[in-house]
Amino acid sequence: MSELPKARIATASLAGCFGCHMAILDIDERLIELMQLVEVDRSPLTDKKRFTQRCDIGIIEGGCCNEENVHVLHDFRRNCDVLIALGQCAIMGGLPAMRNAIMHSDAPLRECLDEAYITGKYIRNTTHNVPNDPALPLLLDEVYPCSQVVEIDYQIPGCAPSGDIIFDTLSKLLTGKFRGFERDMIKFD
Amino acid sequence: MSGTKKETGFTFTIDGVEITAYAGQTIMEAADEAGVYIPRLCDHEGLRHQGSCRVCTVKAGGRSVAACTQPAAPGQAVENETPRLTKMRRDLVEMLFHEGNHLCPICEASGNCELQAMAYRLDMTEATRFPYLEPCRALDASHPDIALDTNRCISCGRCIRASQDVDGKGIFGYVGRGIHRRVAVNGENLADTDAEVTDHAISAEVCPVGCIIRKRVGFAVPIGEREFDHGLIGHDIEEKRK
Known part of the structure; x- marks a missing residue:
């Protein structure tokens, strides 16, 4: 049995759909192999809400659509040696970024909220208000990819990335053998 | 002799x-x-x-x-294929991604898209250094069989040449100059032209991206089983060498 200290990993989902976290589970039985090498710190997988100590790898799903996302992302950058953007939303904004450019609209965020809560044909919103509870994090003017907020070391593409590319990249990074992706693993969908 | x-x-x-x-x-x-x-x-x-x-x-x-x-x-x-030329090509392709709104996860051309396939071939996987321009571009769904989502247009002009030279119609043309140059329809919208879904300009092979859409066939072939899911762009040409 190896007595090497295990690498610490943290994960978070920002403006994403949790599909990339589901994709982490697509690693299937190789998770057992991976768990020999790592310990999971702050993550929805462990339900830890704060860092208990500095981590070797931080994995971010989703881009930044509100101020809380930005705080979490900064916290990850501060506490992780290597930061990975996992999936298209973290890499380029993804589906949430559809609100950044709405046809013929000068105020796309306003138009998006209006349609979602007030004017949309199929909504049942008895208050006819856009939610504005003080507990809700403030929305950003646009949805930003992670790399426009902090420095990102690696990006794992996909929507969602396959279990194979996640396992391959993580196990190679952990053993210092990562030299880029196999071409047939690169997918943006 | x-x-x-x-x-x-x-x-x-x-x-x-x-x-x-x-x-x-x-x-x-x-x-x-x-x-x-x-x-x-x-x-x-x-x-x-x-x-x-x-x-x-x-x-x-x-x-x-x-x-x-x-x-x-x-x-x-x-x-x-020198490192310098490959890098320059990757930068060009990356800038095309930034100039329009290229959201692969929501695009019905994903897997058949030459822009995306070129990004795969050129290993476009590093964190970007460019800002996204995110222009507001129009969607033209006026035609009963064809839709145009110009968010995805890369202004390659293949539809213009196909329509003029092969179909003899001239449905598409360039308008504007410099960074404002766009492919436009020769009419108020596509329904006002004599475009037909059988035109060469409208065929799947001419538009390299998901801008020209033939209605009602988009997901006949599922994601994951499409042209560039099974091989890099250009492999058909490279196979001739063997």
Whole structure:
């Protein structure tokens, strides 16, 4: 049995759909192999809400659509040696970024909220208000990819990335053998 | 006696590989015949060469030239897949992604898209250094069988050439100058033109991205089973060499 200290990993989902976290589970039985090498710190997988100590790898799903996302992302950058953007939303904004450019609209965020809560044909919103509870994090003017907020070391593409590319990249990074992706693993969908 | 073709033929090299060309052939035409792939987006078989996307840029005689328009010259040493040229091509493709709204996860062309496939081939996986321009562009769904989502247009002009030269119609054309140059429809919207879904300009092979959409067929082939899910772009040309 190896007595090497295990690498610490943290994960978070920002403006994403949790599909990339589901994709982490697509690693299937190789998770057992991976768990020999790592310990999971702050993550929805462990339900830890704060860092208990500095981590070797931080994995971010989703881009930044509100101020809380930005705080979490900064916290990850501060506490992780290597930061990975996992999936298209973290890499380029993804589906949430559809609100950044709405046809013929000068105020796309306003138009998006209006349609979602007030004017949309199929909504049942008895208050006819856009939610504005003080507990809700403030929305950003646009949805930003992670790399426009902090420095990102690696990006794992996909929507969602396959279990194979996640396992391959993580196990190679952990053993210092990562030299880029196999071409047939690169997918943006 | 050798054939007449032999007499006008000459050789040059691409990355050290000897290529036979005939008078009047471009570097890319000769390379394609020899099974050497030069990446390209605005060039398409059967259409007049345009040389506007510059993804096919090669070094010939110490100068950067578009392989799709530059005639091959005897004895020339052409550089194609050098780290420098590959990086330049990757930057060009990346800037095309940034100039429009290219959201692969929501695009019905994903997997059949040449822009996306080029990004795969050129390993476009590092964190971007450019800002996203996120322009507000129009969607034209006026035609009963065809839709245009210009968010995805890369202004390659393949539809313009196909419509003018093959269909003899001129449905599409360029408008504007510089960074404002766009492909536009010759009319108020597409329904006002004589566009038909059977036009060559509308066919799946002409639009390299998901801008020209044939309605009601988008997901007939599921994501994951599409053209570039099974092989890199250009592998059909490279296989000729074996």
